Amino acid sequence: MNTRFEIRLAAVWLVLSLITLGYxxxxxxxxxxxxxxxxxxxxxxxxxxxxxxxxxxxxFMEVRYAPVLLRRLVDLWVILTAAVLxxxxxxxxxx
Amino acid sequence: xxxxxxxxxDREEKFIPGQPDMWAFILFESCVFTAYFAVYLYYRKQDVSxxxxxxxxLDLGTGVINTLVxxxxxxxxxxxxxxxxxxxxxxxxxxxxxxxxxxxxxxxSKVGEWAAKIDQGLTFTSDEFFSFYYFFTIIHFIHxxxxxxxxxxxxxxxAGPARRSQELIETSATYWHMVDFLWVMIFALLYVLx
Numbered sequence: 001m002n003t004r005f006e007i008r009l010a011a012v013w014l015v016l017s018l019i020t021l022g023y024x025x026x027x028x029x030x031x032x033x034x035x036x037x038x039x040x041x042x043x044x045x046x047x048x049x050x051x052x053x054x055x056x057x058x059x060f061m062e063v064r065y066a067p068v069l070l071r072r073l074v075d076l077w078v079i080l081t082a083a084v085l086x087x088x089x090x091x092x093x094x095x
Numbered sequence: 096x097x098x099x100x101x102x103x104x105d106r107e108e109k110f111i112p113g114q115p116d117m118w119a120f121i122l123f124e125s126c127v128f129t130a131y132f133a134v135y136l137y138y139r140k141q142d143v144s145x146x147x148x149x150x151x152x153l154d155l156g157t158g159v160i161n162t163l164v165x166x167x168x169x170x171x172x173x174x175x176x177x178x179x180x181x182x183x184x185x186x187x188x189x190x191x192x193x194x195x196x197x198x199x200x201x202x203x204s205k206v207g208e209w210a211a212k213i214d215q216g217l218t219f220t221s222d223e224f225f226s227f228y229y230f231f232t233i234i235h236f237i238h239x240x241x242x243x244x245x246x247x248x249x250x251x252x253x254a255g256p257a258r259r260s261q262e263l264i265e266t267s268a269t270y271w272h273m274v275d276f277l278w279v280m281i282f283a284l285l286y287v288l289x
Contacts, residue, residue: 002177002181005177006174006177009170009173009174009177010170012170012173013166013167013169013170016166017163017166020159020162020163020166021159021163023155023158023159023283023286023287024155024156024159035147035148035150035151035289036147036289037143037144037147037289038289041289042288042289045283045287045288045289046283046284046288048283049279049280049282049283049284050280052276052279053276053279053280056169056272056275056276056279057272057276059173060169060170060172060173060272060275061112061268061269061272062110062112062176063112065108065109065110065112066109066110066111066112067109067110067111070111070118073122074122077122077125077126077129080126080129081125081129081132081280084129084132084133085129085132085133085136085284088133088136088137088140089136089140089288091140
């Protein structure tokens with residue numbers, strides 16, 4: 001296989017896996033049992049998950065090489081999902 | 096087209112991986128899942144401590160392993176597409192077989208997790224969190240089972256020299272990656288959110 005693609009795909013997989021393993025640290029970093037609500041942690045978790053999803057879309061699914069329309073639609077979904085999820089999680093939390 | 100876009104267009108040939116219909120389906124499906132996630136967060140908000148107490152019954156390590164296995168499957172499927180594009184159909188076939196193996200590992204792990212939860216008496220009707228847990232994991236599992244059909248299509252295309260439709264292989268891969276990224280979201284929202 002073309003070495004450039006081989007390395008690129010391996011690097012993407014490595015980054016995605018390291019971020020996933022990072023969740024284990026986050027769990028111990030939080031208060032553990034009983035689980036406590038944390039807006040900062042949860043907001044980060046939602047955003048990091050969407051960064052991972054976007055990386056899968058751009059690299060594994062090759063949206064990076066796709067026409068502008070598809071790239072914009074994918075980004076639109078990522079932004080929409082981030083807004084909806086963060087909005088719902090955070091709304092009223094300040095009170 | 097602005098000049099920056101034109102420059103990019105000169106540098107790389109644009110293409111949609113696989114059939115555009117699959118992309119329409121994936122964008123639609125992703126929006127449906129965003130709506131499911133919104134409903135989940137809305138209900139969670141009504142009883143954060145109750146949801147967190149139930150969530151503590153889930154094993155984060157299992158969720159991490161599930162995710163790592165699906166990421167491996169996505170990686171091998173992406174390698175399958177690249178190998179097939181370069182005409183290396185032997186390597187592509189090996190990679191689709193590897194993807195099937197990772198997918199089966201996910202099946203075993205998920206069924207094991209459900210069995211353990213049911214053993215603990217945690218079922219669909221235990222509480223709201225577990226209703227959502229089973230709803231999300233089962234609906235994802237159904238998508239994964241349909242994914243086996245697509246992996247089978249890619250396998251079939253690669254197995255015979257007379258077939259080898261790159262478009263069908265890419266379409267199958269695109270579907271498979273959706274199974275992966277939907278799980279990434281479900282995992283974060285069910286197992287990690289606080």
